[in-house]
Structures are given as C-alpha cells and as structure tokens.
Amino acid sequence: MRDMPWIYAAIILLLPKACHVSGTNQTISANSDTSSSPKLYVVRNEAFNVGSDVNLTCSNKTWNEMMYVIWTIDMKYNPKECKIAFDTEGRSDDSCKDGKSLRNTSSAQSYLHIPNFSDYDVGVYKCESVYRGANENYKIHVAITVPPSISAWLERKDNRMVAVCKAESGIPAANISWSHMGNSSTVKTSNDSRGFYTVESLLELPEGMDTVNLSCVIRHPYWKGEKILVPELQKGYVLWLCVLIVVVIIVFLAGVLFFAQKKIIMLRQCQQSDDTSSPSKSPPIEDVEEVEPYASYIQRVNSIYNSSDLYT
Numbered sequence: 421m422r423d424m425p426w427i428y429a430a431i432i433l434l435l436p437k438a439c440h441v442s443g444t445n446q447t448i449s450a451n452s453d454t455s456s457s458p459k460l461y462v463v464r465n466e467a468f469n470v471g472s473d474v475n476l477t478c479s480n481k482t483w484n485e486m487m488y489v490i491w492t493i494d495m496k497y498n499p500k501e502c503k504i505a506f507d508t509e510g511r512s513d514d515s516c517k518d519g520k521s522l523r524n525t526s527s528a529q530s531y532l533h534i535p536n537f538s539d540y541d542v543g544v545y546k547c548e549s550v551y552r553g554a555n556e557n558y559k560i561h562v563a564i565t566v567p568p569s570i571s572a573w574l575e576r577k578d579n580r581m582v583a584v585c586k587a588e589s590g591i592p593a594a595n596i597s598w599s600h601m602g603n604s605s606t607v608k609t610s611n612d613s614r615g616f617y618t619v620e621s622l623l624e625l626p627e628g629m630d631t632v633n634l635s636c637v638i639r640h641p642y643w644k645g646e647k648i649l650v651p652e653l654q655k656g657y658v659l660w661l662c663v664l665i666v667v668v669i670i671v672f673l674a675g676v677l678f679f680a681q682k683k684i685i686m687l688r689q690c691q692q693s694d695d696t697s698s699p700s701k702s703p704p705i706e707d708v709e710e711v712e713p714y715a716s717y718i719q720r721v722n723s724i725y726n727s728s729d730l731y732t
C-alpha cells in the first residue's frame with residue numbers, strides 16, 4: 421500500500437514523456453534530427469501586409485529533387501513552436517493547425533501558404549529542405565506591415581497656432597514631413613506592447629501665417645505613394661461644439677416641454693375647479709328654479725347657511 425503513491429508518481433512522471441515521444445514519432449522529424457549537427461541558416465527578413473495572403477518560399481528546388489521539407493514556426497504571440505512538414509512519400513505533419521499549408525507552384529516548387537496574414541503570424545520561420553545530396557536551411561524573420569490611421573488638425577496652444585499631423589497604430593512607424601519648411605517641428609513617437617507605433621508631428625506656425633497651402637506628407641511602407649493631409653481647425657473642437665449645441669437645444673426643448681406640461685396641468689386643474697364649483701352655484705339655480713322650486717329653495721337656504729358660516 422505504501423508503494424502505491426510511488427507508482428502513481430512514476431506514471432505521472434512518465435506519462436507526459438511517453439505522450440511527447442509518440443507525438444514526435446515522425447520519420448520526417450527523426451531524419452531532421454540526424455542531419456542537424458551543424459545547421460547553417462540563410463537568414464532573411466520579410467514583411468507582409470496585414471490581411472494579405474502570404475507565400476513563403478525557402479528553396480528553389482522542385483519536388484523532382486527534394487525529399488522532404490519541414491517548416492518550424494516560432495510565432496511571437498504563440499508560446500509553442502509548431503511544425504508543418506511533407507515528404508515525397510506522402511507523409512505530412514501539421515501541428516500548427518491554423519490554416520497555414522504547404523502548396524506547390526505549377527513547376528512543383530514547394531512553398532508555405534499563410535492566408536489572411538495577421539500579427540498572430542509574426543515570428544521566425546525556419547525552413548529545412550532536403551534534396552539528394554544536400555540540404556538548405558533558411559531562417560526567415562517575418563514581420564507585419566499595418567497601415568496607420570492618419571489625421572491632421574490645427575490647434576491653438578498658448579496663443580500660438582500649431583499644426584498637428586498624426587499617424588496612429590501603424591507598423592512600422594510612419595514618416596511625417598511638412599510641405600512648409602516651418603522652423604520648429606517636434607516629432608513624438610510611441611509604441612505599445614504589440615509593436616504598434618503612433619507618430620505625432622507638431623509644427624509651430626509663425627504668427628499670421630497663411631495656412632491655406634499647409635499640408636503634411638505621411639509615408640508608410642503599406643502605401644505605394646504618400647498621403648497628404650491638410651490640417652483644418654481642430655476637428656475635435658468643432659465636433660464638441662456641435663455636441664454642445666445639440667445638448668443645449670435638447671435641454672432647452674425639454675425645459676419648454678416641462679413648463680408647457682405644467683401649464684397644461686395647471687390649466688386643467690383650474691378648469692376642473694371651475695367645472696366643480698360652477699354647477700353647484702349659479703347655473704343650477706336658474707335651471708332648478710324653473711323645474712324644482714323646492715330644491716332651489718333648499719339650495720338657497722344652504723348657501724345662506726354657508727355664507728353665514730363664512731361670517732362666523
């Protein structure tokens with residue numbers, strides 16, 4: 421009985437290893453390990469546009485010569501390496517299971533296809549292709565290109581006009597320049613944990629400068645050309661002004677409605693009190709006097725009593 425925990429411990433210790441061994445029991449991986457003593461990599465850097473379909477080629481050998489190809493992918497935001505492999509005997513392996521696949525060109529050249537490229541796919545892609553007699557190893561640093569969202573405006577700062585041009589959340593950082601060789605432009609660049617850059621360029625304008633033709637030029641690898649923005653008097657300010665005006669109008673209307681409703685209620689109450697007081701007084705007297713003299717007499721007596729009540 422005392423031995424039982426040891427047995428459990430042994431099983432627990434051995435189990436993950438056993439699983440791991442069976443998981444990597446691929447003849448392709450085994451081959452790669454034997455031939456991997458001094459691995460020399462050809463290193464390449466590549467960047468692709470977000471959302472594009474990417475084709476990564478490592479060797480220009482075709483399947484006529486090749487025996488197998490293994491991609492070992494170490495994605496930046498994925499803690500585990502994964503593999504995609506294929507050999508000429510038709511064996512394949514895909515531990516990534518995220519849509520990446522091996523494909524052939526029409527000339528039987530192998531490439532890795534990455535659909536809808538996103539920052540999830542950023543990382544180091546190692547490719548090993550073995551053909552008769554030799555092998556080729558590539559290490560490709562794959563980066564992403566994300567266009568920034570851009571804006572420009574004019575704002576007042578300590579009685580000075582400042583033109584601001586901003587390129588937000590782009591990879592890599594955008595380049596901003598001004599059409600006017602204004603004297604002092606300040607550039608602020610910041611980046612967040614996921615590698616997105618925000619660049620803000622401030623141009624102080626000389627007093628009384630004509631801003632008609634002032635524009636900022638933003639360059640980013642995502643765009644073929646450059647983007648030109650003309651800063652207008654602060655958009656945000658105008659927007660807030662509009663919001664404020666709308667709010668004031670709504671409050672005003674609400675106030676008017678409120679008072680109108682109050683007035684109506686008061687008027688109704690007045691009318692109601694008129695309605696309730698009048699029939700008991702004058703009109704019945706006339707009407708009743710003609711029809712029922714007795715009732716009118718009683719009412720008159722009552723009213724006399726009432727009035728005498730008032731005098732007491």
Ligand SMILES: *[C@@H]1O[C@H](CO)[C@@H](O)[C@H](O)[C@H]1NC(C)=O
Nearest residue numbers: 441442443444445446447448
């Ligand atoms: C290991 O590989 C051999 C040879 O390819 C195969 O026969 C066997 O079924 C594999 N074992 C596992 C657990 O995948």
Ligand SMILES: *[C@@H]1O[C@H](CO)[C@@H](O)[C@H](O)[C@H]1NC(C)=O
Nearest residue numbers: 483507508510522523524528
């Ligand atoms: C690529 O070509 C090889 C060799 O002709 C073939 O075995 C494999 O099935 C092809 N792969 C795809 C995805 O078409």
Ligand SMILES: *[C@@H]1O[C@H](CO)[C@@H](O)[C@H](O)[C@H]1NC(C)=O
Nearest residue numbers: 470471472535536537538539
């Ligand atoms: C590509 O991925 C983004 C999010 O990562 C998604 O919003 C978009 O719909 C995808 N596009 C296609 C064509 O799958």
Ligand SMILES: *[C@@H]1O[C@H](CO)[C@@H](O)[C@H](O)[C@H]1NC(C)=O
Nearest residue numbers: 602603604605624625626627
């Ligand atoms: C900007 O230029 C004006 C003259 O064009 C100069 O008087 C001023 O000192 C300059 N400002 C800065 C901050 O360089």
Ligand SMILES: *[C@@H]1O[C@H](CO)[C@@H](O)[C@H](O)[C@H]1NC(C)=O
Nearest residue numbers: 600629630631632633634635
């Ligand atoms: C602005 O540009 C137009 C055409 O390029 C030019 O005719 C005009 O003189 C410029 N205005 C100023 C104030 O520089």
